Amino acid sequence: MDQQQAQERAKNLRELLNQYSYEYHVLDKPSVPDAEYDEKLRELQDLEGEFPELITEDSPTQRVGGEPLEGFQKVQHNVPMLSLGNAFNHQELRDFARRATGGTDEPIAFVCELKIDGLAVSLTYENGKFVRGATRGDGTTGEDITSNLRTIRSIPLSIKETERLEIRGEAFMPHKSFLSLNEAKEENGEEPFANPRNAAAGSLRQLNPKIAASRNLDIFLYGVGEWEASELESHSERLERIKQLGFKTNPQWKKCETIEEVIDYVTHWEAERNNLSYEIDGIVIKVDNLDQQEELGYTAKSPRWAIAYKFPAEEVITTLTDIELNVGRTGVVTPTAILEPVRVAGTTVKRASLHNEDLIREKDIRIGDTVVVKKAGDIIPEVVRSVADKRTGKEEEYHMPDACPDCGSELVRLEEEVALRCINPNCPAQLKEGLIHFVSRNAMNIDGLGEKVIIQLFQENLIHTIADIYRLKREELLELERMGEKSVSNLLEAINVSKGNSLEKLLFGLGIRFIGSKAAKTLAEEFETMENLQNAVDEDLIAIDEIGDKMADSIVQYFSEEKVAALLDELRELEVNMTYLGRKRKTAENEEASVFAGKTVVLTGKMERYTRDEAKEQIEAQGGSVTGSVSKKTDLLIAGEDAGSKYDKAEKLGVEIWDEEKLQEALER
Template sequence: MDVQQRILALRKQLDTYAYEYYVLDQPSVPDAEYDQAYQELLKLEDTYPQYRDPNSITQRVGGVVLDAFTKVTHKQQMLSLSNAFNLEDLQAFDERVRSIVPKVSYVVELKMDGLAISLHYHDGRFVQAVTRGDGFVGEDVTNNVRTIASIPMHIERMGDVEVRGEVFMPKKSFAELNAQREKNGEDVFANPRNAAAGSIRQLDSKIAASRKLDAFLYYYEDALGAGIQTHEEALETMEQLHIKVNPLRRVCNSMDEVWSFIQEMSEQRNDLPYEIDGMVIKVNELTAWEQLGTTVKAPRYAIAYKFPAEEVVTKLLDIVLTVGRTGRITPNAVLAPVRVAGTSVSAAQLHNEDMIKEKDIRIQDDVVVRKAGDIIPEVVRPLLDRRNGTQARYVFPKECPVCGSALVRLSDEAAHYCINQDCPARVVESIIHFASRDAMDIDTLGDKKVEFFHKEGLLNTIEDIYHLKDHKETILQMEGFKERSYQKLIDAIEASKQNPLEDLVYGLGIRQVGKKAAKVLAKHFLTMEKLMAASEEELVAIKDIGDITAQSIVAFFREPKNVELIDHLRGFGLRMDSEEEIIQESMFTGKTVVLTGSLQQMTRNEAKELLESLGANVSGSVSKKTDLVIYGEAAGSKLTKAQSLGVATMDEATFLQEVKTS
C-alpha cells in the first residue's frame, strides 16, 4: 500500500471511529487505538502536504451535528485544543508562547471527560444552552440543561453573558444508570462520557433529568470586555456569580510547576467522583490571548495534556477471592498476561460483588484493562460485541474460600466479610499489617516471611512475633536463615517495642482507623489505657473522628480477645504511651488557618507542619470559621473568598516574621 492509499484508509477508519464516538456514543475501540491511528495520519499529512484535505478529520473541530435538535450558529467559534502527550510537548508549547509573550503565567485545570456546552444569559436570566457540534454550529439543548441542578437559572449580571464548559456524568450516577438499564434489559453505556452525551441529546427532558448530570464551566466569553484581566480572575468572577467552576486548578509560573501539578492530579485521578482524561494549560493573562491568536482549529494560548493512553484488551480467565485482615472478601480478576504501561499484568481487583454486576463482567470475557493512577490494574469494561456464548456470569460464593465459614454482607456496605476471627487468611494478613512499615515497622518481617513462618507453625497470632526468639534452633535449620539473618530479624522485633503509641494503635488493625486517625487518637489520649476506656461520646468529640470510627474503636476494645492481645503485648514490653506534644504558644495557637498560593521560602507541607507546631489547625478551605489566610504568589479564589468574608489575611513575608518573633 503506497502513502496516498494509507492516508485514505486511515481517514476512512478514523471517520468511522468518530461517528461511533460522537454520534452513536458507542466507541468500538479503546482510546489508545484511536490515538495511534490519528497520530499516524497527522504525521503522514505533515510529511506529504500534497495529500492534505480540508475534509480530513485532522482539519475539523468536533463531529457531525445531529438533526434531532434545532441548529444554532455560535457567535464565536468553539475551538478544539491541540494535544500534548509528555513534558517535552509542554515545554515546546511554553517556548512558542514565550517567544511572543515573554512573561506569562498559566492556569492548569482538569480536562473533564464530558460534552462541551455553551450557556447564554441575558440580563441575569438563563436563556439558551448549545452543544459544540462542529465548532461553528451546535444543537439547542436548553430544555435538557435546565434539568441540571448545578447550573444556575439566574445570575447577578446584566447584559449578555456567555460561559462555556463541560456537561458530565458523575461516576455514581453512571453506575446507577447502568444498573437500571441492565435491570430493564437495555444496553449499558460504555463510559460516563458517552452516557452524558446520550443524556443531553434526549428529546424528552424528563429522561435527561433522571440521569443526574453535572457540569463545570471554565471559560468566560469576552472577559476582557467585562474588565477582567486574567483567566483566573474570570474563573473567580464566575464563582461569584454562582456558576460552578472546578476548584481543582492552579496558577503556575513555570512549566516545571505545571508538570508538578499534572503529576499530583494524575495520582488523584481515580479518586475523583468524575472522569477526567487530561489537563488543560491556559495562558493566564487575557491580553496575551489576543497577541497569541489561534490557528484554524485551536488557540495558541492553550493546550491539552492527555494522560498516557494505557487501555489494552485481554481475556478474563477466572475470578478468585482473597481474604483481608478484617475479613473483607475481595474478588480478583485472573487475566491472560498483558503488558500495560511498561509492565506485565495478570490480575486486577474487582472490589466487590456490586462492581462485577454493574460492569457485567463475566468469566472468559474479553475486557479492557488499564492502570488506575498509573499503578493499580483495573478492569474498565467487557467488550460485549465479542461475546460468543462461552462467557459465564460469576456467582458470588456464600462461604469463605479459606476457612469455609459463612460470608456476611452488612446492610450499609458493598463488601462481604468472613467473620471467623481464626480464619487462617485473616491471621496472616493481620500479622503482615502489624509488622508493616506504617505500623510497627519490623522491616525484616515482610509478607513472604510471615506466610512462611505461618506455614511452618511459628506465626499464628500477633503475639507469636515476640515469641520467635524462643525458636532460634528451629529457625536456623530453615532454608535461607543463618545466624546473621536470624539476629537481624530478632533485633528488628525488639526495636519495635519502643515504637510510639500511634504505631501500635494503627498496627492493631482496628476497622476505620488509618494512620492519620491512629496519630490523632494517640495524641489525644496519650496512653493505651485511656484509649481503651474511651466512650463513643468522647471519641466523636475529637476532631477527625466520626461516628462510624468511634463505634468501631469501642467495639474493638469490647472484644475479650483484643484486650487479651494488648495485655500480652504490654507483657512483652511494648510501649503503651505517647509523649505529650509540646505546643509552642504563638499568635497562631488555637486558630484555623488556610494556606493558598505559591510560597517561595518553604513548601506548603513545611508551612503546615510549622503552623501545627505553633498550635494552629490547618484547613484546606475558607469559611466563616477561618481565622486567618496566609497567601503566597498567584493566590486565587481562596484569598478572594477570605476578603469577601472579612477573614484576616497575611502574606508570606509577614508570616515568616511572625514565626521568628513567636
C-alpha cells in the first residue's frame, strides 16, 4: 500500500471508528460488535505505525498517549464558570420563579436538568478540533486536564463546527465503574474512594492519562461558555444543537411552562434518583429564553436566571463518643464531635462539626448521646440533634475549657462573638493553619506545598512564619521523608514562581480578618502597592464601595502591628512582589472616565489587531462589561469581519455598532 492509499484508508477508518464510538458511548446503541471495532482500531494503529505522518489529533488512537505530566497548567476562563444559588424547598423554587418574572404574570418557561454529582469541566473546540479541557477550579482559574479528558470516549475529538466553541458539562463516574474501581483498590490493600464524585475528581487529576483512561469515566454536556452560534434563542435549543454536534447530553431534561411543572419534575426525580446508573444530588432549573437570561443577569457569584434545587440531606443515627477541639488560623476554637463510624450520603463519617459552645448547650448534646447526623449541603457532616429518650444516664455534659488545647493560653470570647478564641499570636495551631492558608490556591497557590507538607515542615522546625517558606534550602528538604530530588526541585521552583504573584494574592494569603479574595483584589486595584495600603487610614478605605467599617478597622489594625511591618520587610528582602500587576480600573477620580465605563459590550467576528481575549481584557480594564450575546441590555457591538447574526440582531435592536478601528481609537485614547 502506497502513502496515498494509506492516507485514504486511514481517513475512512477514523470516520468509521468515531461513528462507532459515538453510537456506543453517546447513543448507547452500538451498530457493530466490539470485535469489529477492535479489528478496525488495530488496522488504524498499524497504518499509523507504518506512516506516522498520518496521525491526527482526532484519531481514535490518540485518546490515551504521551508521557505522564509533571503538573497541571493553569487555565483562565474567559467567561467565568459561576456556581449556582441553592433552593431547599418548593417555596424557594416559587420565590425564584417570582424573581425571574419580576413579580409579574409574564409567562416564562424553564428547563429542568438532573444535577450530576461529578466534576464541572470546560471543553474548547477550535476549527472543529478538541484543543483544551479544564476544570472549573475557582470559577475564574482552572487546571488544564486535556490529556485526561481525551480518555473519556463520549467526548468527541472533532465536531462539525468551525466557530470557536467552549462547552461545559459534568464529568462523572457511573456506579458500575465506581464499584469495580473500589473492588480493585481493596484487593490491592488500598484505601477505597469515598464516593463516585471523589473518584471522578481524583481520576481526572491523575498526572498519568493512562490511569484516567482505566477509570471508565463519562460526561454529560449542558451549557455553553463561548459560542458564535447566537441565532439560537433558548437554552432548550442549545441542548438540541449540542446533541446534534455529537455531544452527550442527559436525556432526562425537560422544558416546563410553569413553576408547578418544575416542582412536579423535582418531586419525580427525588423519588427516582436511586434508580439511575449515576449519582445526582439535585435538579438544576434554568430560565429557557436566552434574552430573558441576559436581562436577569448575574450576582457576583451566580446567575439570577438559574438555581439548583438540592435534595434533602439524608439523616442517620449514631453515637457521639467524644468531643475534640480544633484551633483555626484566626484562633477560633471549634468543637468537633467524634462519632461511631456511620454511612451518610455515600461516605463513612467519623467526625462532625458542633460549631460552638452555645450550639452544644442549645441542642443539649452530651458525650455518649445517641445523635442524628446529616451532611449540610450533602458535603459537611454536622450533628442535628440528640435523641434524649435513648439516654441511659451515663452520658456526660460537656464544658468548654478555659485554656487553648494547643498552647495553653487563656481562651476569650470577644464582644458580639459566640466563639471562644485563643489570642496568643504564637499559638502553634494558628501558625500552622495560617501557613496552610498562605499557600492555598486562592492565595499564593504554591504547588506541592499542601497541608501535609506544611505540617511536616512545621514539625521539623523548618518553617514558623510565611517568610520561612522563602528561606527553605534544598539540602534541608532532601533530608525529609518522601522528598526526592525531583519533588524538591519542583517545590523550590513553585515557591520561587510565587514571588511574582500579583499583590492581591499576597494580601489574601496574609489572612487579614474579614478580607476575602474579592476584597483583596479590590484593595490591590485601588492602592496598587503594599506600601500605599500600609499607609491607608480608615477614611481612605471606607471611601471604597466594597469596603465596610469592620473591614477598614481590621485592615488598619493589622498594619499597625509591629510584627506585621517586620514580616513585610522580610518578604521584601526575599523579593516577594508587593505590587498589583493587573490593569488599574479607570474611575472619575484617577483619570477621565473611559467611553466603556458602565457599558455592556458584545464582540463578534474576526479581528486583526486584537484577539478576542485581548479586546475583552482591555474593555473590562476600562470599566466595561463584555457579554456573549446581544440583548436589549447591550450598549455596544464591536464587529470584526464575518460578524454574522449578532450584527443583524444588534441592528434590529438599535444597538450602537463599532468597527475594529473605532475600538482601537477608544482603547488608545
